[in-house]
Amino acid sequence: MARGGGHGFRPLPPCAMKRVAPASAGAPGRRGEIMTRRPADDSPSAPSGGPLATPAVGSIVSSAHLAEGGALPALSEVEFGLNMISHAYSRWMVRCMSAAGVPDLSALDVQVLHHVVHRDRPKTIADLCLVLDVEDTHLVTYAAKKLQALGLVSGGRRGKEKTLTATPAGKRACARYREVREALLSSAVAATGIAPEKLSEIAAVLRALSGHYDQAARSAASL
Template sequence: MTDVKTGKTRKLTPKAPDVAEMERAFIVSSSHLATPGNEDLSEFEFALTVVNHAFQRWVVRGMAAAGLPALSPLDALILHSINHRNREKSLSDLMFTLNLSERHYLNYAMKKLDDLGLVTRRRHGKEVFVSATEKGRGCCEEYARLRRFCLLELIPPDRMTAGVPIVDVAKALRVLTGFYEQASRSAASL
């Protein structure tokens, strides 16, 4: 840059941010949602968005490596939930467990899993119950094996992330789920 007074060229050095400014810097994707005093929630929502996409990408790639490249993240999570504890599940229980609000998402996934020979269905009265087939259980076991090798090896032995135990992060997410559920009900009643 040329100094107007002296006519000499000098190199600009960026000003280091002071500590107070750095403490207020939040990582957000939508500044219009980072309202004063709530920037931390906007940062959380951005982090949640990014981790959700990373998690879904992992699920799809993990299931593809386990031999099921056609599954969406939801299809895979439904299969794992059906396989859980090797007990049949009702469709209502699956919707409740996975916090699904739209039955058609579950129906679409069930059709795909059924067509691939991964689940069986049986009707008892008005309720439909599903269970994993031997092929479905085998794919879940292979995914679990790959998960141990590809993912669990990356987790620190002390089970900490950013100085917080992973179990505490999970608890906090469950609490925040309640807030978002209540906000959804409030928005629906407007």
């Protein structure tokens, strides 16, 4: 800048002053620097998701090839859940009955015993197969013989049909099973806060789905 005689430095013209950044606290530049534009929020330097953004994981299935491009991909999620709960339920029945004092029973053995005790009236093999939805009658027949050998059920007759009735030992086993179930399972599920009405809705959906799977199985058998 030129000096003006014996005076000091000549002040900058007003047009130049507008281009100089203010020396206020918090300004990113130093005194005398011209301010530059900050990157917009949608620029590469400011990603919208942030460095910790997590991508979506998609549906939780065990057979993705059945879900992709299908009419109802969510059905594969239900099937995965059914696989998990069916195995878990089978393990639970066996372990619970063992804790109740009757070891070495299979899941079907436990189901047959419970249904024989149900309503405290005799059941035929056909009754058990119908209610438990077991197609192979010999499986239920074998379970009945095993329970008879253990003294948990006794045989009888209704016309030409053989019937099964729970013995006092069988009823006691089911009563102990109920105690273990209340202590370990029912109380834990209730603690989740799920409403009983919601559980009833889930049960109704599962029963309806079983009908669709049965009909689909009959259709597949005719192909």
